[in-house]
Amino acid sequence: MSDYNPPSILIENVSLTFNNCQLFKNLNTVFPAGKFSIILGASGVGKSSLLKIIAGLQHCKLGSVKADDNKSLSKRISYMGQQDLLMPWARILHNVTLGSKLRGEKPNRHKALDILKQVGLSHVANAYPSELSGGMRQRIALARTLYENRPIVLMDEPFSALDSVTRTNMQTYTAKLLKGKTVILITHDPFEACRLGEQIQIMAGTPAKLYDSLVVPGSIPHPLENLDLQKAQAHLLSLLIEKTQS
Numbered sequence: 751m752s753d754y755n756p757p758s759i760l761i762e763n764v765s766l767t768f769n770n771c772q773l774f775k776n777l778n779t780v781f782p783a784g785k786f787s788i789i790l791g792a793s794g795v796g797k798s799s800l801l802k803i804i805a806g807l808q809h810c811k812l813g814s815v816k817a818d819d820n821k822s823l824s825k826r827i828s829y830m831g832q833q834d835l836l837m838p839w840a841r842i843l844h845n846v847t848l849g850s851k852l853r854g855e856k857p858n859r860h861k862a863l864d865i866l867k868q869v870g871l872s873h874v875a876n877a878y879p880s881e882l883s884g885g886m887r888q889r890i891a892l893a894r895t896l897y898e899n900r901p902i903v904l905m906d907e908p909f910s911a912l913d914s915v916t917r918t919n920m921q922t923y924t925a926k927l928l929k930g931k932t933v934i935l936i937t938h939d940p941f942e943a944c945r946l947g948e949q950i951q952i953m954a955g956t957p958a959k960l961y962d963s964l965v966v967p968g969s970i971p972h973p974l975e976n977l978d979l980q981k982a983q984a985h986l987l988s989l990l991i992e993k994t995q996s
């Protein structure tokens with residue numbers, strides 16, 4: 751199996767404690783290969799911490815995170831955090847291709863410009879991050895993540911700063927571009943979860959557990975007019991309330 755074949759990600763008995771608060775105790779789950787997995791849950795429950803553990807940015811003393819092909823996860827992951835982490839001294843195009851530069855590869859300018867066009871920001875390719883709005887900066891961070899073309903993509907609230915029209919367009923573009931990759935996406939938006947999720951899990955409790963919710967059948971992104979979306983969203987919201995309050 752090539753390093754570009756997306757693996758499943760296995761979370762086994764992961765435990766994490768911060769300042770005497772046990773976020774996870776023996777957490778187990780599987781994020782299936784080549785699918786969009788969504789995590790929702792109350793603020794502070796531990797969603798970002800789990801994503802950082804998978805990305806190798808947060809150490810956990812107990813438990814393991816591994817790929818089902820037993821190959822290392824590092825170098826196969828593209829991670830988009832809540833902060834855009836754009837380099838203030840670099841122009842937008844340079845920010846998008848930064849990964850290539852850091853690896854000593856020739857940046858693929860054509861590909862970067864195409865992604866910038868798809869996220870509606872080719873006109874700011876030569877600008878600096880400080881000249882952009884918060885929503886524009888978030889789309890640049892998205893463009894940088896998509897440019898990397900890794901088999902595993904971790905995204906922490908990637909569309910949270912966007913207006914609803916742009917958000918819908920970015921969901922569609924992202925789902926199409928990342929089709930077949932192993933994606934884990936955190937969101938607070940039940941509609942987004944139902945539109946993109948091929949696995950949907952709610953994180954709740956202390957220590958936190960993961961609970962499966964219904965997914966809408968068929969390929970993603972689901973069209974906005976799909977009536978099953980409304981039903982799945984209502985179910986998800988009810989489950990979210992139930993698990994968050996219990």
Ligand SMILES: Nc1ncnc2c1ncn2[C@@H]1O[C@H](COP(=O)(O)OP(=O)(O)OP(=O)(O)O)[C@@H](O)[C@H]1O
Nearest residue numbers: 768769773791792793794795796797798799800832
């Ligand atoms: N490096 C750290 N040191 C100490 N505490 C931390 C650290 N990182 C996170 N925490 C704490 O762990 C808890 C979970 O944080 P986390 O960011 O994972 O939550 P979240 O579910 O992603 O929240 P949100 O939806 O608001 O982004 C919070 O109480 C947070 O203060």
